[in-house]
Amino acid sequence: MGIRDELVARFFRYVAIESQSNATSTHLPSSPGQLELAKLLAEELRSLGVDDVVVDEQAIVMGVKRGNRSSAPRIGFIAHLDTVDVGLSAVIRPQIKRFEGRDLCLNPAKDIWLRIAEHPEIIPWQGEDIIVSNGTSVLGADNKAAIAVIMTLLARLEPSQPHGDIFVAFVPDEEIGLRGAKALDLSRFPCDFAYTIDCCELGEVVVENFNAASGEIVFTGVSAHPMSAKGVLVNPLLMALDFMSHFDRSDTPECTEKREGYFWFKDLVANDSEARLKVMIRDFDKSKFEQRKQRIGEVVERIASQYPSGSVQYSVADTYHNIGDYLQGDNRSAELLFNALDRLGIAKKLTPMRGGTDGAALSARGLPTPNFFTGAYNFHSRFEFLPVPAFEKSYETALMLCTLGAEHDSDGQRA
Known part of the structure; x- marks a missing residue:
């Protein structure tokens, strides 16, 4: 079996296991399919001769492929087990279509099409095989394409090929707060640096991402019958609306791009007595990020003074931080990645990621x-698609990182 066929076969096998994360669960993993997939991967790792393979009850899988260059840096690769829940089916039915420059029919029975006019990003892949879903779910390349890349890398490394120790980890629930990465025992994952394979199109590289926090504001009102409500009733829903009115309407996800931050008021549940408002806070700049969190508290105080017979309470907690803040003191990983892309002739596309990955949590923890x-392309969408040649290039990049790593010592100097 060639590399292309192996990548595709592994991808199809992994997406066949339903592993959609569940944000309403407080358990790790949040869904049973993630543990099922974790156990499968652990078995495959052992069959490939990977050492120290462990899988725990939290669906965290770890192992190490011992190297033959003791001076080389110890490199880690990480992928997440869960697929995202965006209200579509958890069942993924992948298929390969040849893109001949015409709209692709994903599902004839439901008349679901990937149309070029709506997704011109597919145009450069004319004449190539494209992996798509049947339109009722996401594809799950986020992140099972990465799992397939890592497993194929481990399967294909020849004993004679120079490489240092290669650590691998598969973690649950990235899509709902990087929970698995935060729980990963780094004492059992002692690499010098690592890589997540968790962004999109060919050449994309993420060395900076949002700082992120989530908050909840609770408005407690005073209920009263309308016949005696004057001067008594305090409507918590109106308190919440007044709170949101103090924020710039253009300072939102749908009105910002690139490195622009935002507030995202994304959930409001209210009754006669109480309203609970949830907010997501994002900014690349650390000082602006702190100012945004402070802004929540300032507006809370204003609303509390406006409604003295009601009350307002709030909490804000950091979710993840900007990878870039942690790479400044140790850029070996980024430099090795840039060199790998140069060696392969892949133009790098430095992308300020308007989101987070497990790497954000791990970088903040010192890795x-x-x-x-x-x-x-098109993560978190029924129109997610994976050009097979780009899939192969992801594998080649992982392999080149191991190859180039063997040419250097752990300090990043050429051996």
Whole structure:
């Protein structure tokens, strides 16, 4: 079996296991399919001769492929087990279509089409095989394409091929707060630096991402019958609306791009007595990020003074931080990645990621972890697609990182 066929076969096998994360669950993993997939991967790792393979009850899988260059840096690769829940089916039915420059029919029975006019990003892949879903779910290249890349890398490394120790980890629930990466025992993952393979199109590289926090504001009103409500009733829903009115309407996800931050008021549940408002806070700049969190508290105080017989309470907690803040003191991982892309002739596309990856949590914990491409497009969409040649290039990049790593010592100097 060639590399292309192996990548595709592994991808199809992994997406066949339903592993959609569940944000309403407080358990790790949040869904049973993630543990099922974790156990499968652990078995495959052992069959490939990977050492020290462990899988725990939290669906965290770890192992190490011992190297033959003791002076080389110890490199880690990380992928997440869960697929995202965006209200579509958890069942993924992948298929390969040849793109001949015409709209692709994903599902004839439901008349679901990937149309070029709506997704011109597919145009450069004319004449190539494209992996798509049947339109009722996401494809799951986020992040099972990465799992396939890592497993194929481990299967294909020849004993004679120079490489240092290669650590691998598969973690649950990236899509709902990087929970698995935060729980990963780094004492059992002692690499010098690592990579997540968790961004999109060919050449994409992430060495900076949003700082992120989530908050909840609770408005407690005073209920009263309308016949005696004057001067008594305090409507918590109106308190919440007044709160949101103090924020710039253009300072939102749908009105910002690139490195622009935002507030995202994304959930409001209210009754006569109480309203609970959830907010997501994002900014690349650390000082602006702190100012945004402070802004929540300032507006809370204003609303509390406006409604003295009601009350307002709030909480804000950091979710993840900018990878770039942690790579400044140790750029070996980024430099090795850039060199690998140069060696392969892949133009790098430095992408300020308007989101987070497991690498954000791991970098903040002291493990520098940049992110590079799976080759897929349109993550979190029924129109997610994965050009097979781009998928292969993701594998080649992982392999080149190991090859170039063997040419250097752990300090990043050429051996």
